[in-house]
Amino acid sequence: MGAKPLVQVKEIVMKYHSPEGETTALENISLDVFQGQFISIVGPSGCGKSTLLNIIAGLAKPTLGIVTINGRPVEGVSASVGYMPQTDQLFEWRTIWKNVILGLEVQNKLTAETRESVRMLLERYGLWEFRNSFPRQLSGGMRQRAALIRTLAIDPEILLLDEAFSALDYQTRLVVSDEVKGIISREGKTAILVTHDISEAISMSDHVVVLTKRPGTIKSIHKIVLTCPEHTPIKCREAPEFRDYFNRIWKELDIHVQ
Amino acid sequence: MSNRHQDISPEQAAYLRGVRRNKANIFLSQILLLIALLGLWELAATLGWINPFITSQPSGIVKTIVNLYSSGGLFRHVGVTVLETVVGFSLGTALGTLIAVLLWWSESLAKVLDPYLVVLNSLPKVALGPIIIVWIGSGMTAIIVMALLVSVVVTILGVHAGFCQVDPDRIKLLKTFGASKQQILQKAVLPGSIPTIISALKINVGLSWVGVIVGEFLVSKAGLGYLAVYGGQVFRLNLVMTSVIILGVAAAVMYLAVVLLEKLFIRWQQ
Numbered sequence: 001m002g003a004k005p006l007v008q009v010k011e012i013v014m015k016y017h018s019p020e021g022e023t024t025a026l027e028n029i030s031l032d033v034f035q036g037q038f039i040s041i042v043g044p045s046g047c048g049k050s051t052l053l054n055i056i057a058g059l060a061k062p063t064l065g066i067v068t069i070n071g072r073p074v075e076g077v078s079a080s081v082g083y084m085p086q087t088d089q090l091f092e093w094r095t096i097w098k099n100v101i102l103g104l105e106v107q108n109k110l111t112a113e114t115r116e117s118v119r120m121l122l123e124r125y126g127l128w129e130f131r132n133s134f135p136r137q138l139s140g141g142m143r144q145r146a147a148l149i150r151t152l153a154i155d156p157e158i159l160l161l162d163e164a165f166s167a168l169d170y171q172t173r174l175v176v177s178d179e180v181k182g183i184i185s186r187e188g189k190t191a192i193l194v195t196h197d198i199s200e201a202i203s204m205s206d207h208v209v210v211l212t213k214r215p216g217t218i219k220s221i222h223k224i225v226l227t228c229p230e231h232t233p234i235k236c237r238e239a240p241e242f243r244d245y246f247n248r249i250w251k252e253l254d255i256h257v258q
Numbered sequence: 259m260s261n262r263h264q265d266i267s268p269e270q271a272a273y274l275r276g277v278r279r280n281k282a283n284i285f286l287s288q289i290l291l292l293i294a295l296l297g298l299w300e301l302a303a304t305l306g307w308i309n310p311f312i313t314s315q316p317s318g319i320v321k322t323i324v325n326l327y328s329s330g331g332l333f334r335h336v337g338v339t340v341l342e343t344v345v346g347f348s349l350g351t352a353l354g355t356l357i358a359v360l361l362w363w364s365e366s367l368a369k370v371l372d373p374y375l376v377v378l379n380s381l382p383k384v385a386l387g388p389i390i391i392v393w394i395g396s397g398m399t400a401i402i403v404m405a406l407l408v409s410v411v412v413t414i415l416g417v418h419a420g421f422c423q424v425d426p427d428r429i430k431l432l433k434t435f436g437a438s439k440q441q442i443l444q445k446a447v448l449p450g451s452i453p454t455i456i457s458a459l460k461i462n463v464g465l466s467w468v469g470v471i472v473g474e475f476l477v478s479k480a481g482l483g484y485l486a487v488y489g490g491q492v493f494r495l496n497l498v499m500t501s502v503i504i505l506g507v508a509a510a511v512m513y514l515a516v517v518l519l520e521k522l523f524i525r526w527q528q
Contacts, residue, residue: 057434059430059433059434077433077434077435077436078436079436081434082434083430083431083434085427085428085430085431086427087425087427089425089427089428089431091428091445091446091449091450093449093450093452102432102435102445103435105445106432106435106436106437106441106445107435107436154435
């Protein structure tokens with residue numbers, strides 16, 4: 001690929017300090033993410049997956065190394081990054097409309113123009129008629145969609161999904177990951193998903209990054225090519241290559257659990 | 259519900275009747291118990307089983323209330339006490355919430371003040387009564403300060419704990435939007451803690467009554483606490499019992515008012 005990467009993670013080291021001593025959470029992580037890619041990061045629990053996401057989001061400062069987005073070094077949070085937490089985190093006292101404009105409200109960017117683009121997002125993804133509803137009146141899947149629209153409303157270049165579906169039950173999770181993937185590709189966004197679910201990672205992404213257990217280093221990067229004309233995560237789970245990818249990644253994780 | 263009346267099966271109807279009858283029976287028993295207790299008290303006093311000079315008696319209490327009412331004193335005493343209590347718990351809740359905001363704002367301030375709050379919380383606040391009288395004097399202000407002191411520390415601890423329970427992911431989300439600390443407080447922490455603040459208010463209603471009555475015992479020329487103490491000193495047990503009963507009713511009414519406020523607020527919130 002000749003193009004410049006959208007996100008460049010360069011030789012990141014992250015150390016935590018506590019009275020018990022120093023812990024190295026991440027060791028020498030380098031990663032390039034290109035415009036339009038969907039990258040998943042998998043790894044055993046405590047390998048620093050979420051730490052890596054926090055660093056890219058500008059919420060945590062690495063001990064060593066640098067992250068650039070569009071060539072500019074990340075220093076603190078930037079408007080080009082959108083973050084999706086584990087649960088939808090819709091504010092239960094706000095209507096769906098008030099929830100999805102939260103980011104714009106915080107950034108003081110509520111204009112007729114941004115309102116219109118949020119309205120279009122809600123309409124496109126079937127939530128416009130629920131704009132005056134409260135989160136508890138919506139199903140888990142719709143709430144997750146609303147949370148995604150809240151992130152898209154600030155028009156980020158890259159979305160960071162932190163175990164974004166782990167709070168949902170299995171069926172909803174499949175449907176939601178299908179929807180989210182569909183929306184992200186349709187909007188032409190780049191995404192990094194942190195997950196512990198290998199199947200989810202393979203079915204949604206172009207690349208799966210496997211981290212070792214603490215201190216987290218990159219064990220391997222798998223380019224995922226699935227024979228799946230529909231290109232939706234649910235259908236892609238039935239692709240003939242799926243098992244093979246699963247077993248390979250599973251083995252790599254397993255080695256480091258022992 | 260009412261538009262589905264025609265769908266109710268005979269079994270469901272019988273069940274609902276049973277529930278209603280059960281409710282009515284309980285209410286009836288409660289009333290009967292009250293009447294029986296009052297009747298027995300009156301009877302015992304009239305027949306000389308007990309000494310009404312020491313125990314008072316219902317008819318005496320009614321007479322005292324009527325006398326208080328016709329002399330215009332009833333509403334004055336009730337009004338003074340209720341005013342002190344309302345001002346006390348409102349100020350206690352407001353000041354406590356304000357201090358909780360400061361503690362949330364500065365984690366190091368919270369850590370420094372933690373042992374002081376623990377000691378103040380376990381200290382029986384009424385012990386501060388004499389200090390308040392010396393510092394503030396013996397007016398209504400002293401009593402209100404007393405009511406405030408009883409409730410403010412509990413409010414600080416409870417509301418601050420509520421603030422700290424806001425989901426860290428929610429704060430993280432706001433931070434990725436570039437939210438300032440003030441925005442995090444305004445958008446997530448305060449509105450999310452309104453149920454905690456209302457439950458603090460509920461606790462404070464009860465606590466403020468304690469503060470006000472103790473305050474009135476110590477210093478005052480009016481109020482239900484004053485009436486009770488005065489009645490005790492001049493051995494008019496009818497007056498003492500009257501104050502206690504009015505106090506019970508007033509406290510219950512005020513508690514119900516706060517519960518109503520809570521319901522209204524939750525409905526508004528939804």
